[in-house]
Amino acid sequence: DAGVIQSPRHEVTEMGQEVTLRCKPISGHNSLFWYRQTMMRGLELLIYFNNNVPIDDSGMPEDRFSAKMPNASFSTLKIQPSEPRDSAVYFCASSLGGRDNEQFFGPGTRLTVL
């Protein structure tokens, strides 16, 4: 398996623009997670899905952020409009589900908002 796939790997955009990050989880995994990593706040969970249904979105910073999982093999995280403080590395992870199963992380998308 190719692992968790994220695109793009790098994104540079200007403040106010819409940004869409994409994730393809490992085939057969039924849980998907979006994390954000910054120097100030470290690694924080934004939202996670189980069987394509959002379970916990309490980490989503504000209404400018939205996430979807239309099917088991694809998810998006959208920021509209983007702001400089959204600059971070965004990771997608997937797992088989359950508290003791490993979450497999993708390589991340480095977002820079100018």
Place this chain on the structure above:
Amino acid sequence: AQSVTQLGSHVSVSEGALVLLRCNYSSSVPPYLFWYVQYPNQGLQLLLKYTTGATLVKGINGFEAEFKKSETSFHLTKPSAHMSDAAEYFCAVITGFQKLVFGTGTRLLVSP
């Protein structure tokens, strides 16, 4: 709320020396604990995990960790550091259904 605290944002060792990275947890229920490693410009990779059973857990790349309930600790060790171990290490605890809460990370520096 469940949380983990990593002591020391940077740890420096010489190649061949013992590696000890500290993690303490806070949890009102029996915790599930994890150590992840992040190499530069990469995602996180699981080193090892403790769920139930044996308190000494062995992971990949020669790392191990011991769950000590009395000390609320889950420190990561490796008997002999290698240059390739230089990376950032994160301790984490599962809360709720599957929510991982990470510590602030410890950057391991290995000198020749």
